[in-house]
Amino acid sequence: MSTWMRCGCAPPAPREQAHALKGSAGMIGAVRLSQLCHDVEKAALGKDPVPIPGLLVAIQIELRSVERLLTTEYA
Numbered sequence: 001m002s003t004w005m006r007c008g009c010a011p012p013a014p015r016e017q018a019h020a021l022k023g024s025a026g027m028i029g030a031v032r033l034s035q036l037c038h039d040v041e042k043a044a045l046g047k048d049p050v051p052i053p054g055l056l057v058a059i060q061i062e063l064r065s066v067e068r069l070l071t072t073e074y075a
Contacts, residue, residue: 015044
C-alpha cells in the first residue's frame with residue numbers, strides 16, 4: 001500500500017512533483033534532469049504536446065544516471 005493511501009492523502013499532481021524535482025536537480029547541476037522535469041510541467045499545463053508517460057520514463061533513466069554519478073563521485 002502506498003504512503004498516500006495509508007495517510008488518506010491525495011498524491012501531489014505530476015506538475016507539482018516535477019517542479020520540486022526540477023529545483024532539486026538544478027541545485028546539484030543535473031541539467032538534463034531539470035529540463036525533463038520542466039518539460040513535464042509544461043505538458044501537465046497543456047502547453048506542450050509531448051506525452052507525459054514518455055517523459056516520466058526519460059526522467060527515471062536520467063535519475064539512475066544521476067544516482068550512479070553521485071554514488072561514484074561521493075561514495
